[in-house]
Amino acid sequence: MKIAVLPGDGIGTEIVEQAVRVLKALDLKLEMETALVGGAAYDAHGHPLPEATLQLAKEADAVLFGAVGDWKYDTLDRPLRPEQAILGLRKNLGLFANFRPAICYEQLVGASSLKPELVAGLDILIIRELTGDIYFGQPRGRRVSPDGHFPGAEEAFDTMRYSRPEIERIARVAFEAARKRSKRVTSVDKANVLETFQLWKDVVTEIGKEYPDVELDHMYVDNAAMQLVKAPKKFDVVVTGNMFGDILSDAAAMLTGSIGMLPSASLNSSNQGLYEPSHGSAPDIAGKGVANPLATILSAAMMLRFSLNQVAAADRIESAVQKVLAQGLRTPDIYSEGTTKVGTREMGDAVLKALG
Amino acid sequence: MKIAVLPGDGIGTEIVEQAVRVLKALDLKLEMETALVGGAAYDAHGHPLPEATLQLAKEADAVLFGAVGDWKYDTLDRPLRPEQAILGLRKNLGLFANFRPAICYEQLVGASSLKPELVAGLDILIIRELTGDIYFGQPRGRRVSPDGHFPGAEEAFDTMRYSRPEIERIARVAFEAARKRSKRVTSVDKANVLETFQLWKDVVTEIGKEYPDVELDHMYVDNAAMQLVKAPKKFDVVVTGNMFGDILSDAAAMLTGSIGMLPSASLNSSNQGLYEPSHGSAPDIAGKGVANPLATILSAAMMLRFSLNQVAAADRIESAVQKVLAQGLRTPDIYSEGTTKVGTREMGDAVLKALG
Numbered sequence: 001m002k003i004a005v006l007p008g009d010g011i012g013t014e015i016v017e018q019a020v021r022v023l024k025a026l027d028l029k030l031e032m033e034t035a036l037v038g039g040a041a042y043d044a045h046g047h048p049l050p051e052a053t054l055q056l057a058k059e060a061d062a063v064l065f066g067a068v069g070d071w072k073y074d075t076l077d078r079p080l081r082p083e084q085a086i087l088g089l090r091k092n093l094g095l096f097a098n099f100r101p102a103i104c105y106e107q108l109v110g111a112s113s114l115k116p117e118l119v120a121g122l123d124i125l126i127i128r129e130l131t132g133d134i135y136f137g138q139p140r141g142r143r144v145s146p147d148g149h150f151p152g153a154e155e156a157f158d159t160m161r162y163s164r165p166e167i168e169r170i171a172r173v174a175f176e177a178a179r180k181r182s183k184r185v186t187s188v189d190k191a192n193v194l195e196t197f198q199l200w201k202d203v204v205t206e207i208g209k210e211y212p213d214v215e216l217d218h219m220y221v222d223n224a225a226m227q228l229v230k231a232p233k234k235f236d237v238v239v240t241g242n243m244f245g246d247i248l249s250d251a252a253a254m255l256t257g258s259i260g261m262l263p264s265a266s267l268n269s270s271n272q273g274l275y276e277p278s279h280g281s282a283p284d285i286a287g288k289g290v291a292n293p294l295a296t297i298l299s300a301a302m303m304l305r306f307s308l309n310q311v312a313a314a315d316r317i318e319s320a321v322q323k324v325l326a327q328g329l330r331t332p333d334i335y336s337e338g339t340t341k342v343g344t345r346e347m348g349d350a351v352l353k354a355l356g
Numbered sequence: 357m358k359i360a361v362l363p364g365d366g367i368g369t370e371i372v373e374q375a376v377r378v379l380k381a382l383d384l385k386l387e388m389e390t391a392l393v394g395g396a397a398y399d400a401h402g403h404p405l406p407e408a409t410l411q412l413a414k415e416a417d418a419v420l421f422g423a424v425g426d427w428k429y430d431t432l433d434r435p436l437r438p439e440q441a442i443l444g445l446r447k448n449l450g451l452f453a454n455f456r457p458a459i460c461y462e463q464l465v466g467a468s469s470l471k472p473e474l475v476a477g478l479d480i481l482i483i484r485e486l487t488g489d490i491y492f493g494q495p496r497g498r499r500v501s502p503d504g505h506f507p508g509a510e511e512a513f514d515t516m517r518y519s520r521p522e523i524e525r526i527a528r529v530a531f532e533a534a535r536k537r538s539k540r541v542t543s544v545d546k547a548n549v550l551e552t553f554q555l556w557k558d559v560v561t562e563i564g565k566e567y568p569d570v571e572l573d574h575m576y577v578d579n580a581a582m583q584l585v586k587a588p589k590k591f592d593v594v595v596t597g598n599m600f601g602d603i604l605s606d607a608a609a610m611l612t613g614s615i616g617m618l619p620s621a622s623l624n625s626s627n628q629g630l631y632e633p634s635h636g637s638a639p640d641i642a643g644k645g646v647a648n649p650l651a652t653i654l655s656a657a658m659m660l661r662f663s664l665n666q667v668a669a670a671d672r673i674e675s676a677v678q679k680v681l682a683q684g685l686r687t688p689d690i691y692s693e694g695t696t697k698v699g700t701r702e703m704g705d706a707v708l709k710a711l712g
């Protein structure tokens with residue numbers, strides 16, 4: 001089992017280091033190889049996703065990814081910016097199914113900006129399509145406006161697109177996931193305005209017929225954003241497109257109050273996957289040893305479960321994380337009075353100990 | 357001064373009725389003419405935006421709009437569905453600038469799903485571009501996929517587009533609005549992924565140079581969705597495109613906890629405008645006399661202020677609404693223990709009385 005380890009930028013290196021320690025402590029035959037990605041790769045090789053890094057990722061069974069990005073790269077041309085690495089990996093590995101759990105840990109309810117009763121026990125799984133939609137749709141670019149409000153003016157454009165098989169496969173992923181949970185799927189669209197999402201709704205409805213045991217409902221994206229804020233516990237599995245999923249999964253993650261705890265997985269059709277924390281590279285706290293490594297450690301657990309078929313090892317990691325939370329250990333992002341503040345490495349140490 | 361009154365569907369008729377009573381109680385020469393729109397217009401004339409309704413709206417100085425939509429129209433072809441009326445009005449009247457305040461009234465802080473300290477005093481103004489973006493961009497439709505992941509498959513597509521002058525004018529609206537407030541604008545984009553929003557960011561930055569007294573910052577839409585949930589009071593004026601604005605303005609409205617209180621305005625370049633509550637047609641409570649008319653009454657105030665240049669009358673209405681809240685009167689949507697529950701008409705009565 002080969003793992004490509006891509007720490008990236010900002011706090012990426014620190015948090016991935018702890019996840020790697022945890023993986024090494026399991027009695028598994030894991031081959032891990034590290035490579036540069038994002039700004040770090042740009043600095044060293046002039047490109048955020050060097051060919052060697054992409055090759056390594058392709059050959060691996062799974063990619064453990066930290067985070068990319070830093071303000072200092074903001075002025076680079078778009079194709080050279082750190083986040084292009086993550087888009088390039090998604091595209092080249094065909095990682096179309098993004099799993100973004102939004103879980104509110106019992107011990108961390110108080111960290112949410114929502115009232116405790118609204119988030120206690122929250123457990124949403126957002127499934128975001130990740131290789132289609134307006135993220136990758138061609139044509140796109142700048143041109144002289146051929147028509148519209150100001151013909152002749154400079155304009156920019158992008159294309160939102162989904163084909164039937166792209167929608168079918170992500171819908172199946174969602175229905176299968178729902179079968180293992182509370183058997184409810186909410187498909188989020190904007191079928192009242194967009195052709196793309198009318199097809200989305202039609203196809204999800206069709207595929208839903210293959211899963212009569214799963215309850216399906218449809219919600220417009222604006223309403224979904226409202227319901228997430230108002231009554232997030234009404235959701236179980238949410239499936240949506242790339243763009244809406246980007247927005248809703250971040251909103252959902254943030255309303256748990258502990259985005260530093262949330263892992264994510266991005267899978268292709270052969271269960272090869274990329275695993276990364278839901279949070280970003282946090283350049284403001286990079287190198288200070290205070291970043292929360294738990295989202296990355298939990299991403300490693302997801303990797304064992306989804307791509308490496310090591311369910312027992314995944315369970316072990318997840319229990320260990322529960323244990324350190326129960327012990328009251330907290331990195332600053334999730335710290336509250338009465339708990340014990342620890343740094344990145346101490347948190348890693350604690351998880352390692354709890355594994356045993 | 358001519359006002360087109362379009363009550364629409366669901367609770368639309370009840371709430372607009374109260375706003376009309378309030379308008380009539382002012383000593384102004386207002387000519388009001390009512391017409392059908394949405395599902396009601398479809399039932400009577402086979403189209404959600406009949407030619408006569410559109411003509412009336414075009415000739416008026418302002419449109420007072422209730423709400424449209426009901427589940428029973430969900431199976432109609434898209435061009436006949438109620439919400440096409442609102443899209444048609446925006447397009448035909450050129451209502452490119454949508455003002456969506458998200459205000460948390462002091463007396464209603466408890467109704468928010470967020471912790472009181474996070475929303476007390478909240479006052480955000482979201483300015484959403486309303487006639488461009490993927491809502492109206494051509495081409496759009498269904499076709500055989502010419503390329504991409506599944507060439508030959510059925511696909512649907514839409515076009516996201518913004519031209520430079522479209523961005524310039526909405527940016528100016530935002531900077532002007534910010535000058536009258538705390539002089540801060542957050543422009544929300546997705547420039548890291550979309551060509552359209554790279555141009556958006558470039559142009560907003562350029563226009564920002566004409567307003568050196570206004571502080572401008574840029575935020576990606578996923579981050580904006582997170583910050584809205586985490587620390588909404590950090591925002592003052594937010595300017596964004598049609599699609600992102602749809603999602604963010606609804607999320608922001610909902611986090612005040614009292615969407616039944618929030619008005620909105622949609623203006624064109626001659627200050628002709630459409631005014632409507634931020635909430636929907638709520639068919640589940642239609643006809644029961646319990647809907648909150650305050651968002652519509654406050655929309656009428658915005659109409660007097662923005663399109664009819666009757667600032668004193670607008671102030672009078674807004675003070676009257678403050679007064680009834682202070683008196684403890686509440687429709688069921690904003691009711692809490694210790695306050696007095698009233699229906700739609702009683703709330704209208706109270707505002708009329710408070711007008712003095």
Ligand SMILES: CC(C)[C@H](C(=O)O)[C@@H](O)C(=O)O
Pocket residue numbers: 083086087246548549578
């Ligand atoms: C960095 C960016 C391109 C990316 C996205 O928009 O998909 C990020 O926000 C995410 O959600 O992984």
Ligand SMILES: CC(C)[C@H](C(=O)O)[C@@H](O)C(=O)O
Pocket residue numbers: 192193222439442443602
């Ligand atoms: C009804 C719908 C077409 C509309 C929109 O998406 O603009 C609504 O959600 C709104 O925000 O006014």
